[in-house]
């Protein structure tokens with residue numbers, strides 16, 4: 001189920017800057033050739049991620065969940081000239097496709113792809129991040145939040161995708177999947193954290209924007 005009515009989405013897309021050529025082709029190839037293409041952030045959310053990145057001008061970004069690289073390209077667009085985006089994914093099958101599009105976007109020198117489990121890789125990253133995008137397995141979010149917290153600078157941001165989980169979080173608990181329950185649990189955890197402030201954006205499948213106060 002899409003949370004946002006199709007007509008509202010179409011209107012929003014009409015008045016949002018169009019996808020550039022590389023993102024457009026990446027979007028198309030993903031829908032033609034890759035399993036589960038709905039996982040790709042897409043035009044509206046991609047443009048929002050790019051805007052946020054341009055506003056923050058981050059030096060270090062961590063993305064958890066690369067898929068075919070769409071959101072990585074959007075987020076990397078706002079990096080400082082010496083900026084780097086680390087992107088992690090458990091699946092190696094799409095690595096070459098991502099690399100090709102990172103190259104075409106002229107961002108290959110700014111994006112470091114790592115293959116493996118997020119829980120295994122994050123503790124090994126010796127960086128302080130300005131921005132983290134969590135968009136991998138839903139039941140891992142709470143753990144990823146804990147793992148990245150110490151690596152996030154005070155005043156830094158975490159964006160967590162799919163927190164509405166197709167609207168299932170609004171259902172009676174007996175009608176919620178394990179992933180929807182995990183999203184609800186994650187939102188409750190963040191809400192209870194005195195060191196964070198947050199806003200839940202009802203774009204696409206719900207994007208929770210979290211700021212580390214201290």
Ligand SMILES: C[S@@+](CC[C@H](N)C(=O)[O-])C[C@H]1O[C@@H](n2cnc3c(N)ncnc32)[C@H](O)[C@@H]1O
Nearest residue numbers: 039040041065067070071089090117118136137
């Ligand atoms: C929703 S997709 C990411 C979409 C991408 N951020 C975008 O907007 O185009 C989720 C990705 O998380 C990856 N993933 C799932 N479990 C993971 C894990 N434990 N560690 C790292 N990546 C994982 C999947 O292989 C999948 O590519």
